[in-house]
Amino acid sequence: MAGSTINQDSNRYKRRRNKKRKMARRLFFMVFILIIAGTIGYFAGEKAVFASIKKAVVLEVGEAPVELGLFDKSGKGSFLTDTSSIDMNTPGEYSISIKKYFYTVPSRLIVKDTIAPQGKPVEVTLWKGERVEATALVAEVTDKTEVSISYKEEPDFTRVGNQETVIVLKDAGNNITELVSNINVLDDKVAPVIYGVKDIITAYAGDTISYRTDVTVKDNSNKEIELKIDSSSVDSTVPGNYTVVYSAEDGAGNKTTKKATVKIMERKVTEDEVYALADSVLEKIIDDSMSKEQKARAIYSWIERNIGYVGKPTSFDWLKAAYDGFTKKKADCYIYYSVSRALLTRAGIENLEVVREDGGHYWNLAKTDDGWYHFDTTPRAGGGEFCLLTDGQLKSYSDKHKNSHLFDADNYPRTP
Structure with a gap:
């Protein structure tokens, strides 16, 4: 009996185990089928969506x-x-x-872009030798993109008469439209006319000359014609008579020339003019409370800051030299001397002209409250400041710089 009971329990256990195994296999196959069906559905849906x-x-x-x-x-x-x-x-x-x-x-x-550009041809009349761009021969150009306009073949602008020309319109899509227009070229045998040229143009030496003032050019073509002026023979710094040539040429090659005499006169500068320029400077840099030494140093500083050196020889008219220095702000040593002379004099500082023994350099002696001193505003390549120097200080510099300030001391008052 005991053995029979054991066998019965064993059989029940086997049946339950087999039943679980069958259920697990069924579940596995169901999940597998669902995955396959889902995958097929996804790709089928993707294909349908892509197709739509x-x-x-x-x-x-x-x-x-x-x-x-x-x-x-x-x-x-x-x-x-x-x-x-x-x-x-x-x-x-x-x-x-x-x-x-x-x-x-x-x-x-x-x-x-499949639609060609549109436009209307325009007839143009011009003078022989004139040229127009292709854009002038077409109007009302329309297209959705940018259109280039060109000649199919360049017209002959020198051939008198009517000639047909083909204008090419090309858009960004390379669509092309060709329009036929007309160019009417007129013969031009009439030269431009130059108005307003004076027989004589007068100016003072050193002045800037305005050759174009009131001078105009007219032409039958109503085109703007270039006015050319040849003033290469004029030296505006040297008194004398010179010739200036005006010329104008139209597109057909018709040319007109006119000549004028340029009269350069020596400027006669008055003492009043120079002193007026000096006073306008002094009122900004000195006042009555300053000593003569302080005024001299202020003058030296203003010249140093405002006038540049140029090594061009000048006339030895101190008034004209001073005038040029004040107005042009450029100077050689004589102009520096002359400007200094004007400013020192108007500041109430007595001064003298000093000339190097070889005549190649000029500067001032200025008398302050305690005596005479050298006052040289010309800048030097060797550097240095020359505001109120004694004879000894100036000689020391001169000896080291090739006798830059060698002068006959017996002709001048001695410094302290």
């Missing part, structure tokens, strides 16, 4: 906006690409991404 989106959409330039319905008739998708950033006025091809359900579908937008 156009692979490419073609639009003409200028068409806007880019609508979803052009790509997906169902309208259930949405653009992932920012289509507002696409330049619809420029031909090209653009990648487009569309989201539909949980699928991302690629597509393309192709912007084409």
Whole structure:
């Protein structure tokens, strides 16, 4: 009995185990079938979604906006690409991404330019030798893109009479329109006329001469004609009579010339003119409370800052030299001496002219409250300051710089 009971329990255990195994196998096969079915469904859905989106959409330039319905008739998708950033006025091809359900579908937008530009021909009349660009022979040009305008063949602008010319309009899509226009070339045998040239132009030596003042050119073509002026023979710094030549030439080669005499006169500068210029400087740099030494140093500093050196010889008229220094702000040593002379004199400081023994350099002696001192405002390549120096200080510099200030001391008052 005991053995029979054990066998019965063993059989029940086996049946339960087998039953669990069968249930596990059924569950595995059900899950496997569901996965296979889901995968097939996903790919079937993807294929259907991809098939519902156009692979490419073609639009003409200028068409806007880019609508979803052009790509997906169902309208259930949405653009992932920012289509507002696409330049619809420029031909090209653009990648487009569309989201539909949980699928991302690629597509393309192709912007084409298939429409040729339009325009109206314009007839142009011009004088022989004149030239016009092709743009002058066409009007009312229209197109969605930028249009280039050119001649198919360059016209002969020297051939008198009517001639047909072909104007080529080409847009960004390489669409071409050809227009036939007319150019009427007139013979021109009339030279330009120059008005306003004076027989004699007068100026003082050193002045700037305005040759173009009141001079104009007229031509029968009503085109602007260049006025050429040859003043190469005029030396405005040297008194005398010179010739200036005016000329003008039109597109047909007709040329006119006129001559004028340029009379350069020596400027006669008055003492009043020079002192007026000196006073205008002094009122800004000195006052009555200053000593003569302080005034002299202020004058030296102003000249150093405001007048530049130029090694061009000048006339030895101290008034004219001072005038040139004040007005042109350029000086050689004689002009520096002359400007210093004017300023020192008007500041109430007695001064004398000092000349180097070889006559190659000029400077001043200035008398302050305690005596005479050398006052040389001309800048030197060797450097140094020459404001109120004694004889000994000046000689020391001169000995070291090739006798730069060698002078006959017996002809001048001695410094302290």
